[in-house]
Amino acid sequence: MRLVVNNVDMIPYIAQGGVKWQRNDIDSPNTGRTLSGKMMRGRVATKIRLDITCKPLKASELSIVLNAIYPQYVTVYYDDPMSGYVQKTMYSNNNPASYLLPQQDGDDLWTGVTFPLIEQ
Numbered sequence: 001m002r003l004v005v006n007n008v009d010m011i012p013y014i015a016q017g018g019v020k021w022q023r024n025d026i027d028s029p030n031t032g033r034t035l036s037g038k039m040m041r042g043r044v045a046t047k048i049r050l051d052i053t054c055k056p057l058k059a060s061e062l063s064i065v066l067n068a069i070y071p072q073y074v075t076v077y078y079d080d081p082m083s084g085y086v087q088k089t090m091y092s093n094n095n096p097a098s099y100l101l102p103q104q105d106g107d108d109l110w111t112g113v114t115f116p117l118i119e120q
Contacts, residue, residue, distance in 0.1 A: 008068040018053035047119040054113035
């Protein structure tokens with residue numbers, strides 16, 4: 001697996017099993033069921049979403065991750081199970097992190113770091 005966000009290799013920060021891939025369909029406003037129950041779909045686009053879960057990170061590592069995903073839009077290179085190695089413009093929002101433990105070196109540990117990468 002390769003995952004690069006704004007020129008930052010994210011793999012060292014990701015927990016084992018910490019990349020979830022999902023295809024999301026965007027349907028037209030006319031999508032829905034008829035009175036007879038038949039589904040009428042008008043898919044207008046598909047967008048990819050990656051949900052990332054990080055391993056516990058030192059504060060210095062967390063800063064690297066958060067700064068990489070901070071811009072409104074980011075350039076993401078990753079191994080897509082449908083298309084191979086691809087580049088996409090994505091965005092991220094709602095980025096939680098929980099303080100875990102102070103470290104003797106002063107580089108405190110954070111956990112619960114998750115974030116989505118959603119195709120523009």
